[in-house]
Amino acid sequence: MYIHAVSHYLPTEIVGNEHFTRLNGLSSDWIIERTGIRERRKASPGENTNTMTVEVVRRLMPKADLSTVDLIVGATYTPYDTIVSLAHEAQHFLGIADIPVVSISTACSSLLNAIEVVEGYFALNKASRALVIVSEHNTAYNNDKDTVSGHLWGDGAAALLITKERQQESDFSIKALLTGGAAHTPKATTGVMLKPVDGGVSMPFGRDVFINACQYMPKASLQVLERCGLTLADVDYVLPHQANLRISRNVMNTLGLPEEKLISNIQMYGNTGCAGCAIALSEQWDTFQKGQHIVITVFGGGYSYGAMLIEA
Amino acid sequence: MYIHAVSHYLPTEIVGNEHFTRLNGLSSDWIIERTGIRERRKASPGENTNTMTVEVVRRLMPKADLSTVDLIVGATYTPYDTIVSLAHEAQHFLGIADIPVVSISTACSSLLNAIEVVEGYFALNKASRALVIVSEHNTAYNNDKDTVSGHLWGDGAAALLITKERQQESDFSIKALLTGGAAHTPKATTGVMLKPVDGGVSMPFGRDVFINACQYMPKASLQVLERCGLTLADVDYVLPHQANLRISRNVMNTLGLPEEKLISNIQMYGNTGCAGCAIALSEQWDTFQKGQHIVITVFGGGYSYGAMLIEA
The missing domain is CATH 3.40.47.10 (Thiolase/Chalcone synthase)
Structure with missing residues (x-):
């Protein structure tokens, strides 16, 4: 099993620690000392886990042939849509018919669970070229004013093409x-x-x-x-x-x-x-x-x- | 791959078609003619996909030895908690340490996707006794007053023990x-x-x-x-x-x-x-x-x- 290519996307809006200082008095030094976090990205009003999915798939296209993808596994715990899951959004964007498509959640661990699901499909010979997408829109579900964890979260997404066989030396x-x-x-x-x-x-x-x-x-x-x-x-x-x-x-x-x-x-x-x-x-x-x-x-x-x- | 046992749970509160007649004028005959639905169940205020998960697992216990479960796959599109997924809730209830645990969504199709994920783990020899739980709390996310689809949804859950090898003749x-x-x-x-x-x-x-x-x-x-x-x-x-x-x-x-x-x-x-x-x-x-x-x-x-x- 190989990682052939990977892409990522981060929203452009930067939220610095001073945002939380203003909101609830947490100093930037305090946040950095306890978490290491200096800033994080925030999705714009039109963005969500599904739009970020399309963006990372778009960015993966120059790096990998996605036309022959035969499995899509998405992952998020901050879903925009639990019925039209981000994996379905990716399939819709790519226009590939009738391949297994599923989205999962095991919270922050999901990248590896998604790849293990892919490993299973490869073992079954039900797929050999899998698109894995991880996408989080934490700020959609976060309360900025929560002094315990409000300052921790950021938004972003990534996509990987995982293949059963090696495609090239650099995989x-x-x-x-x-x-x-x-x-x-x-x-x-x-x-x-x-x-x-x-x-x-x-x-x-x-x-x-x-x-x-x-x-x-x-x-x-x-x-x-x-x-x-x-x-x-x-x-x-x-x-x-x-x-x-x-x-x-x-x-x-x-x-x-x-x-x-x-x-x-x-x-x-x-x-x-x-x-x-x-x-x-x-x-x-x-x-x-x-x-x-x-x-x-x-x-x-x-x-x-x-x-x-x-x-x- | 075998289904060894299955259990289910339905909340006790019954919502008849007259509820929707009162809300928005849809007659019971109209609902029955177009959907076949005469009544549906509604989870009580303390219930959700995770509590229903525990209930179906509890009901599965007399039918199957769950102490040796080595994989849990949950499924829902109406999650109570996207981080503490229903699969994790089941693991917590059973107290089984360090086995693969994942929750998925492919909307109403998830039962078969969940079993296909199990099939993959079996093929990898990473599991041989899988607990699959499907649990929906539609009424948590539904608008009763929606005349297009408000009357369609009900709540309920089920659990299955899926095994790689036949356990008994009745599987x-x-x-x-x-x-x-x-x-x-x-x-x-x-x-x-x-x-x-x-x-x-x-x-x-x-x-x-x-x-x-x-x-x-x-x-x-x-x-x-x-x-x-x-x-x-x-x-x-x-x-x-x-x-x-x-x-x-x-x-x-x-x-x-x-x-x-x-x-x-x-x-x-x-x-x-x-x-x-x-x-x-x-x-x-x-x-x-x-x-x-x-x-x-x-x-x-x-x-x-x-x-x-x-x-x-």
Whole structure:
């Protein structure tokens, strides 16, 4: 299984920390110290997860032949439309008839769950060229004035073409992939929530989310390495879910890896949900050297987690 | 792949057609003539897709050992929580650690998409005992006063245990399964929609939905039969998506099958979204004879469709 190409989109409107200082007195230094976030992007009134989907698919077109896509898997926890899902919007835009199309949610972990669903279709020989789209419109469901988590969220999207067989030398190989739910833990179903008709995003137990994220991401990373017979010494970069720079640094510390190997874009975009890692992968795509190993590891509400080892 | 057991739940509150007569003047006869619906169930204020999930899982427990479930796939387009998805709620209730857990949406078609995702995990040897839950809380997102579609919707849920290997003689065998998106058709992304932050459910092009449902369900049914080397003569029952009794009868007519072979519960429950077919399967489970063939075929917004042939 290979990543042939990736694209991303970020809305143009920048929301700096001073917006939250004005709203509720949180200083920029306080936000940066606790989260690493300096600014985030906000979708314009006409934008949503489905329009951002069309935009990332459009941006993927020059990089990959999408006319032969035979599976579309979308992911979001901030849906514009739960019936016309973002995967259906992508199919509509591409005009490809009668292929499997599905949208999923495992909160911020969905990128890896989406790719695992693709892996299943490939194993069944029901598909061989899959379009995966991750798109989040956090600001549609967020209360800016919430002093606990209002300042964390940003909007953005990304798209990947995943193929069963290698298309060209520059494709990235997916060496191992695992996902898991951790909803058995006591506060998993109350740590962070998004109830569309009952208040939007809330994070009553941010500390519990933090602790579990810091435990699960290193653990899952080690598991995918072990499955490939590799060790931490083989890792060139770690790309963790972009939730909080302190979580990312904690993950690196736990793994005993230096911060130079950390990929992070949360400083500029905030927590862009399940799109965060894919946006960062797209931004960094051309900087990776042939043969380098990148571990992408995710953690999200629910709780949910996963890790994927890719080789450039 | 086998269906080992199935359970369902319907809220106790019954909403008769007279409710809509009072609200907006639609007569019960008019509603029955156009949709077949006589009454539908409405979740109580404390209920939602996640509580109904727990209830159907609880009801499945006496029928199946759920302690060894190694995959949970939930489905809904009317989510209570998009972060703590209903699949995570089920994991939390069961207390099973670290298994793949994901929730999906392909509108009313999701039952078959969920089972196809399970099929993929089975093919990967990443799971062998999957809990599938379909749960809809249409009334949370519906405008009762909408004269176009306000009277169509009902609430309900169902759960299935799907296993890779046969567990016992009475298990139903899944002989073939296909799903597809039909979002390439012109009105697919505007025919029926659910925008959580922009008005809930709406159906501006009900006739287009009707026409496509009547075309896709027979077509998909024939495809799964063909894949098994069977013909319409081998079909004992057809269980179409419970959207509208006129659509169901149209599907039977197109297939040239008598109405005695149609399974329908829409008269009592309205359109319960992706839960409808699974609720009907659960209700009829004990009435099927060994060796009988049942075609489940679905169509939903987006658009999306699918068919599955099972043998009792």
